[in-house]
Amino acid sequence: MKKSVMMLMVFSLAMLSSSASIAQYVPSTQFGLPEGAIARFGRGYINEIMYSRDGTQLAVTTDIGVWIYATNTGEELILLAGEHSHFVFSADYSPDGKTIVTGSWDNTIRLWDVRTGKNRKTLKRHGYYGISSVAYSPDGKTIVSGGADSTIQLWNARTGKNTKILTETGKGVNSVKFSPDGETIASIDGKNSVGLWNARTGNNIITFNPHTEYIYSIAYSPDNKTIAIGGMETLALWDVATAPQPLKEINAHKDRVSSLAFSPDGKTIATGGWDSMLRIWDAATVQSIREINAHNGAVRSLVFSPDGKTLATGGGDGTMKWWDVHTGENKKTFTGYLGGNYIRYSPDKKTIAITAGGLVHLWDVSTGQYLRTLKGHRGNVSPVDFSPDSKILATGSADHTTRLWDINTGQTIRILEGHTDRVYGPVYSPDGRVLATRSRDDTLRLWDASTGKNIKTILRDNESMNFMFSPDSTTLAVGNSNGTVGLFDAQTGEKIKTLRGNTDYIYTVLYSPNGNKILTKSRDGTVVLWNAHTGKEIKTLNIRDKVIAAMYSPDETPLAISVNRKKFSLWDVTTTQLLKTFDGPKTRYLPKRYQTSSRHAVGWPPEQVRSVSYSPNGETIAAVRHNETVQLWNVGTGKHIGKPILPLKDDPPDGTTDVVYSPDGRTLATIQIDNMGSTVRLWNPTSGRHLKTLKGYDNCANALTFSPDSRTIFTVHRGGTVLLWDIPSR
Structure with missing residues (x-):
């Protein structure tokens, strides 16, 4: 088994496995799946929580949609999702509980039938910008929305007609709320101003800037007389009639007050903060009644039940909790509201680990059941690695530590300390006896995996080093920024020898599958093949063309790919012979919008070929140009396969395209990435046929x-979910 620490493109590629026959997944993994998806891992990041007016249901708004629960049993009833094309930021129940309105960053407002989950109506008027907040009026006749276009808009809830547009002067509208009597609307804008508006006429009653640097939350008291405002650490109460003079202002949290609510009787106020605390206050005196360390992360949203006996909170730790207001007892916890950065599959194919910030979430692959969250790191977690027996997970973090976890209990087995800066992804040796960690502190450390003892600390120069264990786990090859490659005894950490041939930063260090050779690629443009046992140089490929990739073919032939002004070429490193030259596609193949670009010139000079990928089965090559088109070639014939793969019509001109081959080389994934998101498309590389989007x-x-x-x-989504998809027949 090969181990290599190399970042591929801008996203993590971990080796995963999945059973061909899909097992019976838990119901939550099947609600509202996008077309073609098999299962969902995670419910999305929590944005808002709300009760139906009669208290029989609770809805959790996440980036992907709205989850609805029965409050008497905690059962998940339905997921309202699949219509919005971007994050869902806000939602609200109609007073009769039959409809939910949602607002999304896709610039649409949608009305959903709560019983059937069907989208009844779509409202569009906010233009180019997203919608951050929506709410029903108490009588259910009107919907108010606030958007990044700096407008507050009113809608007829029955017809969907836009009845009024209120123009704000701020930088977007972050939140809108109806007063309990429906007479006024309160808003927060991007300039941290609070506006009060007449709900009937749309006239501005008053706009003021509270005495706080930022405003994060706002709520009306049940008697309509007071508004509570959450700022940076502060809770302020304002008299609606006399604003902008505050009634009371206190330091409520040690960080931003991200959520707040009055109890139904108006006697208490609940606040949630980024300091993970839930606090309950006497509304008259603003004295603390109770404080609860509610979440392992920010309290993102909170709401009282209509009877005032329960508080529901949503946390940045991926949980939603129900609390007894009078005792502070945690009555129930719901998990799975999680994000994802990196994925790793256990070698036994039973568990998937997904990192999210400083947490790692474990899921059962066969059922989609959330298992547990590994908590302990105080900084973001880098890519992780399972031990070969799948019993232990190794994690490195920005908190300078490496942790080893028992995946069956979620407990930390030991903490490996010694690095003085961020620890990048740890790597087990193929036999599982040694763990290698590299850090921004300019060191690479070898650890005894069973005892946690630091075997050796290897110093390096100022730039990152790439390393790889030999297939038999006896040796570690380390590429340095000065062009040398060090071979170290993996059990003792002692240096065996130094390979000197390249003269600059080593980008690639690869053992051949049989462990007899080492292939290195350097910034100096050379590719060197070494005898892994003797350390002697076998051959050096030194050509005028720019070498952009080095790899082994399926029959273990060491190869290199180079690019020049009009073509790219495939070389045999062992003989330094040119195997094949591939001509670039002509501009005439491209639609007009891709023949010019404000960012890149069109043509086939060196800067136009951004990356080239060689299929694992050795049959095809995919090249990406800087105008983001992808072209496939047959390695045997050197001929084009199909037409160039173009960015989608709606993809931004400044996006970036990357390609990934499946392990068998029979499927190619293209991913168009920009600041807002990306689209994944699957292709048959031998025919160029589109398989699935x-x-x-x-x-x-x-x-x-x-x-x-x-x-x-698997695809990891910014909305906080991981989706599993079938690959169509090729």
Whole structure:
């Protein structure tokens, strides 16, 4: 088993596996799936929580949609999702509980039938910008929305007609709320101003700037007389009639007050903060009644039940909790509201680990059941690695530590300390006896995996080093920024020898599958093949063309790919012979919008070929140009396969295209990435035929990973979910 620490493109590619026969997944993984998806891992980041007016249901708004629960049992009833094409930021129940309105960053407002989950109506008027907040009026006749276009808009809830547009002077509208009597609307804008508006006429009653640097939350008292405002650490109460003079202002939290609510009787106020605390206050005196360390992260949203006996909170730790207001007891916890950055599949194919900030979430692959969250790191977690027996997970973090976890209990087995800066992804040796960690502190450390003892600390120069264990786990090859490659005894950490041939930063260090050779690629443009046992140089490929990739073919032939002004070429490193030259596609193949670009010139000079990928089965090559088109070639014939793969019509001109082959080389994934998201498309590389477009709830994929059997693919989405997809027949 090969181990290599190399970042591929902008997303993590971990080796995954998935059973061909899909097991019976838990119901929550099947609600509201995008077309073509098999299962969902995670429910999305929590944005808002709300009760139906009669208290029988609770709805959790996440980036992907709205989850609805029965409050008497905690059962998940339905997911309202699949229509919005971007994050869902806000939602509200109609007074009769039959409809939910949602506002999304896709610039639409949608009305949903709560019983059937169907989208009844779509409202559009906010133009180019997203919608951040929506609410029903108490009588259910009007919907108010606030958007990034700096407007507050009123809608007829029955017809969907836009009845009024209120123009704000601020930088977007972050929140809108009806007063309990429906007479006024309160808003927060991007300039941290609070506006009060006449709900009937749309006239501005008053706009003022509270005495706080930022405003994060706002709520009306049940008697309409007071508004509570949450700022940076502060809670302020304002008399609606006499604003802008505050009645009371206190320091409520140690960080921003991200959420707040009055109890139904108006006697208490609940606040949630980024300091993870839930606090309950006497509304008359603003004295603290109770404080609860509610979440392992920010309290993102909170709401009282209509009877005032329960508080529901949503946290940045991926949980939603119900609390007894009078005792502070945690009555129930719901998990799975999680994000994802990196994916790793256990070698036994039973568990998937997904990192999210400083947490790691474990899921059962066969059922989609959330298992547990590994908590302990005080900084973001880098890519992780399972031990070969799948019993232990190693994690490195920005908190300078590496942790080893028992995946069955979620407990930390030991903490490896010694690095003085961020620890990048740890790597197990193939036999599981040694763990290697590299850090921004300019060191690479070897650890005894069973005892946690630091075997050796290897100093390096100022730039990152790439390293790889030999297949038999006896040796560690380390590429340095000065062009040398050090071979170290993996058990003792002692240096065996230094390979000197390249003269600059080593980008690639690869053992051949049989462990007999080492292939290195350097910034100096050379590719060197070494005898892994003797350390002697076998051959050096030194050509005028720019070498952009080095790899082994399926029969273990060391190869290199170079690019020049009009073509790219495939070389045999062992003989330094040119195997094949591939001509670039002509401009005439491209639609007009791709023949010119404000960012890149069109043509085929060196700067136009951004990346080239060689299929694992050695049959095809995919090249990406700077105008983001992808072209496929047959390695045997050197001929083009199909037409160039173009960015989608709606993809931004300044996006970036990357390509990933499935392990068997029979499927190619293209991913068009920009600041807002990306689209994944699957292709048959031998014919150029389009197989499937993978569109998640928000159409945004941070990462994608094929299973080792090449039959399924995982996509990680910014909305906080991981989706599993079948790959169509090729």
